[in-house]
Amino acid sequence: MRLTPVPSLPEIRLYMAHPGSGLRRLLEPDGDADESAAEPQPPYWAYAWAGGAVLARYVLDRPSIVMDRRVLDLGAGSGLVGIAAAKAGAREVLATEIDCNGVVALGLNAAANGVAITTIGEDITAGPPPAVDLVLAGDVFYGQAVARRVIPFLDRC
Known part of the structure; x- marks a missing residue:
């Protein structure tokens, strides 16, 4: 995850998901994600x-x-x-x-x-x-x- 400023809140930075973050591993129970598949919606946090x-x-x-x-x-x-x-x-x-x-x-x-x-x-x-x-x-x-x-x-x- 990347530490980036929040849109409309430049005084706050959050670690946020991005396409290469690999967070889909947290969403898939077996951890065997198909790397060519589209990135699912990241966790809400x-x-x-x-x-x-x-x-x-x-x-x-x-x-x-x-x-x-x-x-x-x-x-x-x-x-x-x-x-x-x-x-x-x-x-x-x-x-x-x-x-x-x-x-x-x-x-x-x-x-x-x-x-x-x-x-x-x-x-x-x-x-x-x-x-x-x-x-x-x-x-x-x-x-x-x-x-x-x-x-x-x-x-x-």
């Missing part, structure tokens, strides 16, 4: 989703929203929104991510941007919300099953 990019831009342009607050980046993926919150002055950033590869990517991206993010590598939507001041959820409504878990959690927040 390997690129910047539009909703997360817009939310990150919003946070960076309005740092008072997160300044000195404990912030939760729910369904963090690459960590883009949490990184923006940390850069904008959040006191602490927690990020939840259920994919183990996503947790690693999130840590690499946070380090590449010089910010500290505490990662929770499990689904927290069934329980009580962590002690935070603000929940940021950029791209958590991509599927019905996920939305059914997230909406009640956000209501509890």
Whole structure:
């Protein structure tokens, strides 16, 4: 993966997929990918989703929203929104991510941007919300099953 600036967010760089990244090996159970086949869609944590990019831009342009607050980046993926919150002055950033590869990517991206993010590598939507001041959820409504878990959690927040 290449460390590149995020479109419309030049102050943030992420490790993102590209055609030669070989990430399809993570998607194929036997690891025997046909090298001539088209590259499948990369894992969601390997690129910047539009909703997360817009939310990150919003946070960076309005740092008072997160300044000195404990912030939760729910369904963090690459960590883009949490990184923006940390850069904008959040006191602490927690990020939840259920994919183990996503947790690693999130840590690499946070380090590449010089910010500290505490990662929770499990689904927290069934329980009580962590002690935070603000929940940021950029791209958590991509599927019905996920939305059914997230909406009640956000209501509890």
